[in-house]
Amino acid sequence: DAGVTQSPTHLIKxxxxxxxxxxxxxxxxxxxxxxxxxxxxxxxxxxxxxxxEERQRGNFPDRFSGHQFPNYSSELNVNxxxxxDSALYLCASSLEDRFVEQYFGPGTxxxxx
Amino acid sequence: xxxxxxxxxxxxxxxxxSLELRCNYSYGATPYLxxxxxxxxxxxxxxxxxxxxxxxxxxxxxxxxEFKRSQSSFNLRKPSVHWSxxxxxxxxxxxxxxxxxxxxxxxxxxxxxxxxx
Numbered sequence: 526d527a528g529v530t531q532s533p534t535h536l537i538k539x540x541x542x543x544x545x546x547x548x549x550x551x552x553x554x555x556x557x558x559x560x561x562x563x564x565x566x567x568x569x570x571x572x573x574x575x576x577x578e579e580r581q582r583g584n585f586p587d588r589f590s591g592h593q594f595p596n597y598s599s600e601l602n603v604n605x606x607x608x609x610d611s612a613l614y615l616c617a618s619s620l621e622d623r624f625v626e627q628y629f630g631p632g633t634x635x636x637x638x
Numbered sequence: 639x640x641x642x643x644x645x646x647x648x649x650x651x652x653x654x655x656s657l658e659l660r661c662n663y664s665y666g667a668t669p670y671l672x673x674x675x676x677x678x679x680x681x682x683x684x685x686x687x688x689x690x691x692x693x694x695x696x697x698x699x700x701x702x703x704e705f706k707r708s709q710s711s712f713n714l715r716k717p718s719v720h721w722s723x724x725x726x727x728x729x730x731x732x733x734x735x736x737x738x739x740x741x742x743x744x745x746x747x748x749x750x751x752x753x754x755x
Contacts (some may be wrong), residue, residue, distance in 0.1 A: 558742065567642075567728050568682070581742060602655075615681055617743075622679030625670050625732035627743060629682040 526553050529618050529630035537636045538606050546601040546633045552619030556580075557599040558627055559591060564614040574599055575621055603635075611637045640665050642731050644746035656676045659714040659749050661729030671712040672730040672743065673703055682728065688712065699723070703734050724753045 531548045538544050550557050556575045560568035569628050570583035574593035587605045597618075603610055617627035643662045651657055651694040662668055670689050674682040685695025693705040703714045712729060727750075 531681075560739060562746075565747075567730075568743075570742035570744070594723060609722050618683075625743065626672075626684075626687060627732075628684060629674070631681040634679070 529554075529616055529628055531553050531614075531616050531630040531633050533633060534599070535634045535636075537638060539638055540606055540608060541551070541575050542606050543604045544603065544628050546603075546616075546629060546635070546637060548599045548601070548616030548618075550597050550599070550616075554618035554620055554628070555597050556594055556619045556621050556624045557597065557618045558624075559599070559601045560615040560617065560629075561585070562615055562632070564603070568615055571601070573624070575624070589621060606637045609634060640731065640744050642729050642744055642746035644648045644727075644729055644749050646749045647747070648750045648752070650681045650754060652750040653721050654718050657714075657716045657723070658728075659727050661712045661714065661746060662710050663712065663729070663731045664710065665731050665744075666741045671703075671705060672732070673697065673701070673712075673714050674730060674745075675699075676728065676748075678725075685714070685727075686723070719751075719753055721753045721755065724751055726750045730753045731755070 532547045558573040559571040562568040567635045572582040573580050577593045590602045593599045601606045613632045615632045641664045651679050672687045673685040688705045726748045728748045729746045732743040
């Protein structure tokens with residue numbers, strides 16, 4: 526049973542650039558959530574996608590956007606990168622009828638220089 | 639406002655000793671409660687969850703947690719810690735409220751567990 530996968534594992538970008546992170550949900554799951562985990566902190570909710578639409582959003586600026594594809598995979602895009610965007614970005618998947626029970630991928634470590 | 643508090647930033651226990659990690663939450667609706675574990679540089683692994691019913695829940699790796707509504711707590715316990723349990727532990731609260739779209743998890747800041755040989 527394939528778990529949640531994310532790519533790439535690590536990424537280094539320069540301030541002002543744009544980045545795209547990818548996530549494939551656990552087999553059978555249809556809902557994808559994204560979280561940002563800064564060093565030494567707990568994960569913070571960015572947004573959640575279901576049926577290719579953003580269902581809920583946390584307190585993140587519009588520079589953070591996402592997409593969900595018909596196969597339930599998802600992308601997180603961040604524009605105009607800031608140094609403060611350096612973090613571990615975690616994708617979690619769940620079933621729509623129990624979307625709060627979330628299973629996490631290994632994360633993408635983004636470093637902005 | 640919804641919040642999760644993990645009062646202990648860092649705990650050190652001896653291998654074979656018992657463990658209790660504290661978690662307190664503030665949430666207006668009926669909460670769903672979770673404990674996750676994170677090894678360095680890794681993602682989060684779900685240890686256990688509470689949705690309803692028996693307030694003592696069993697999880698993987700020999701962990702258990704008890705939901706106490708009167709204390710707004712969901713403490714994690716293990717009777718005998720192994721060196722491989724050294725990691726960071728996160729408590730989280732969530733609720734499935736379609737009206738309010740409360741589908742996200744709110745995490746505490748984590749407790750780092752070190753295990754002495």
